[in-house]
Amino acid sequence: MVRIEKSTEIRAPPEKVWEMLAFDRRPEWMEGIKSVKYTSKVRTPKDKYRVGASAHMTEKHGESDLEIMESLENEKMAYSVRGYRGVQSTIGICTLKSTDAGTEMTFAIDYELTNLGFKMLDKLFFKRALEKDVEKFLEKLKSILEK
Numbered sequence: 001m002v003r004i005e006k007s008t009e010i011r012a013p014p015e016k017v018w019e020m021l022a023f024d025r026r027p028e029w030m031e032g033i034k035s036v037k038y039t040s041k042v043r044t045p046k047d048k049y050r051v052g053a054s055a056h057m058t059e060k061h062g063e064s065d066l067e068i069m070e071s072l073e074n075e076k077m078a079y080s081v082r083g084y085r086g087v088q089s090t091i092g093i094c095t096l097k098s099t100d101a102g103t104e105m106t107f108a109i110d111y112e113l114t115n116l117g118f119k120m121l122d123k124l125f126f127k128r129a130l131e132k133d134v135e136k137f138l139e140k141l142k143s144i145l146e147k
Contacts, residue, residue: 001089004131005108008138012145014074014096014103020079020141022048022057023066028057031133034058039065049073086087088112104140107134 010017020029022045027033040047040054047053054067064083071077074096081090093108108132 001110001112002127003108003110004127004134005106006131006134007104007106008142009099009101009104010145011102011144014098016101016145017096017105017137017141018049018074020145023053024048026057030137031140032047032060034060046108049077077141088114105138107138109134 009142019025020142024036024038026036035058036055038053040052042048042053049068049071051068051071053071054065057064057066062084064081066067067080067082069078069091076093076095077114078091078093081092084090090109090111093106093110095108096105097104
């Protein structure tokens with residue numbers, strides 16, 4: 001399994017950062033996401049963050065399904081991503097840590113590719129591109145929350 005992990009400090013409390021982790025808020029700070037529609041029932045705002053909450057995401061390069069696997073309010077969210085061609089499994093992990101200045105957010109992606117061809121492309125291209133995307137995501141999230 002390959003891991004990409006980046007962190008940034010955001011001048012906002014963990015509660016504000018947590019709000020942005022809802023799947024339907026991701027298009028605001030994750031470039032390339034066109035739309036997100038919950039496939040699980042959302043009766044209250046907290047339902048978006050509960051274990052088992054699921055959504056279908058449409059991106060510029062395809063579609064995927066998301067499901068929350070772990071949720072500790074204002075601290076950690078782990079979710080699975082299914083549907084990417086050539087990817088056996090993907091797990092996203094967002095960790096929030098309160099600091100004197102606000103919140104340290106760590107965004108990690110663990111993924112495993114299905115075959116040797118994809119694994120070779122990963123070493124040449126995919127991992128570096130994904131690392132840059134994660135950096136952009138964090139920069140945009142930081143910019144939105146520090147306005």
